[in-house]
Amino acid sequence: MSQDALVKRQFGHRARLALSPAGVLKTDDQAHAARTMWNLLHAWWQMMPKEKRTLANADAAIRQAREDIGFLAVLPAQAAQAVLKMYFQAWKNCWDGRAGAPNFKGRFRTVMSVDIPQGRDLNIVRVHRRWGMANIPKVGRVRFRWTKGLPVGKHANADNRITGARLIKDALGWHIAFRVQTLQGKPEPHQGPDIGIDVGVSVPIALSNGERYEHGEWLTGKEKDKLLHLEQRAAQRKQYRKPGEPAGRRLHHTYGQIRLNRSISGEAWGRTVTMLAYKTARHGGTLVEVPAAGTSRRCSACGHTTPGSRESQAVFVCKNPDCGWSGNADYNAARNVLHLYRMGRALIPAAGRAVVRRAKRVKPAAAR
Structure with missing residues (x-):
């Protein structure tokens, strides 16, 4: 060679x-x-x-x-x-x-x-x-x-x-x-199809072709219990705040603790992107990141962003009267990611939550 x-x-x-x-x-x-x-x-x-x-x-x-x-x-x-x-x-x-x-x-x-x-x-x-x-x-x-x-x-x-x-x-x-x-x-350039990827919480990795991948727990049992306790405390303290009144010192402190616990899972998202980047490079593909803003609220079928379409963490129902498309919310976000990539909306340097790869699919569990 x-x-x-x-x-x-x-x-x-x-x-x-x-x-x-x-x-x-x-x-x-x-x-x-x-x-x-x-x-x-x-x-x-x-x-x-x-x-x-x-x-x-x-x-x-x-x-x-x-x-x-x-x-x-x-x-x-x-x-x-x-x-x-x-x-x-x-x-x-x-x-x-x-x-x-x-x-x-x-x-x-x-x-x-x-x-x-x-x-x-x-x-x-x-x-x-x-x-x-x-x-x-x-x-x-x-x-x-x-x-x-x-x-x-x-x-x-x-x-x-x-x-x-x-x-x-x-x-x-x-x-x-x-x-x-x-x-x-x-490696020779891979000629596989373009695949949009959305990285989330309920579904760790969702692809634009309908596939999804799971991985191990990001938070331990004690960390989950602590995060739930902090969120309940924040909700309780928020009840006593009048409309338009700024958050108090105690509520700000609770929000700070919640962000600290969520940062643990945030680091796992970053490692997932890093693993995908080097795995795709080894197989002749590329990993491109696109702006994540709006990908979870926009309808991938009609392209409209209508208030209330994201009914829950897992379900997306388009409120546009001329569309009405419904499906998995993470699948919808992955399709929007792919659309942004095809429109040339890549981020340089790479940043953001939503990514697109053009390569042979590699399960995240195999990335060691």
């Missing part, structure tokens, strides 16, 4: 770590130090005048902080540099309109993670059919579950290699997510 037919691709592979109790404590300390480093950087950014907010000054600040604050020394120097780069990248994303402004990271609402920016520091070897070994800076040699072939040893070269990793803690413990770069054959 010629070099013109090859393309470099990057993907991640997540594996479970088998840490000892002492290793868990060391990794936890590194994650807390990384979060503290981020918060110190944000505080430094807010105090500094604009002309002094440079990468060089920030680097000098974190080096001084590692000398003055003892527990920050548990974080490897390269991991501290990775925090610095991610913080500046977060501001760049904000300035480009791709994300909101960075903020302080809370202890209990932030995912614990530590970055290992250099793949050569891992020294990965396969010791068993089911287990591999990796070197974690300031933790030592750690076993991880070998569930997929990795470019290590004689299989690694400049085009196929592990470029770094990140340690992530979830409800099941610590995992390691490898960043893998490979040289693969460039």
Whole structure:
């Protein structure tokens, strides 16, 4: 195969770590130090005048902080540099309109993670059919579950290699997510039909051809109970508000807690779009995002937006006297998404809830 037919691709592979109790404590300390480093950087950014907010000054600040604050020394120097780069990248994303402004990271609402920016520091070897070994800076040699072939040893070269990793803690413990770069054959453009996709709550993924896909729960049982309790509290406090009267401080606080809980499922929507983007690219397709405003209220049959057509979360009935079309609300939104794509209403850079893909269909459950 010629070099013109090859393309470099990057993907991640997540594996479970088998840490000892002492290793868990060391990794936890590194994650807390990384979060503290981020918060110190944000505080430094807010105090500094604009002309002094440079990468060089920030680097000098974190080096001084590692000398003055003892527990920050548990974080490897390269991991501290990775925090610095991610913080500046977060501001760049904000300035480009791709994300909101960075903020302080809370202890209990932030995912614990530590970055290992250099793949050569891992020294990965396969010791068993089911287990591999990796070197974690300031933790030592750690076993991880070998569930997929990795470019290590004689299989690694400049085009196929592990470029770094990140340690992530979830409800099941610590995992390691490898960043893998490979040289693969460039896929042929897929000639499949255009498909509109609507991402929602009651129906996670609805397609314009009538198909739908489910996935696992986004909120735990306790999170669902808390969200229901907050919504009931908001409804109760709203009853005592007179028409036209602004919401009180307590009601605003309750609304803020509800948005925080819903942001958990919002992150899952973002991951779904990311998975679809790289899956379609691997099969020669493309993923395009279109404006989500109005896609759930517009009738996909007649094109009119009539008040009251969205009767419930799952049913859409067009109130236009000349139409009267009825059907699943998510299916209707997916058809509107496809219409916007065909009208050339793509968003650049990609943003929004509604998406369109032109590729072989891939079930989200297979996106791992």
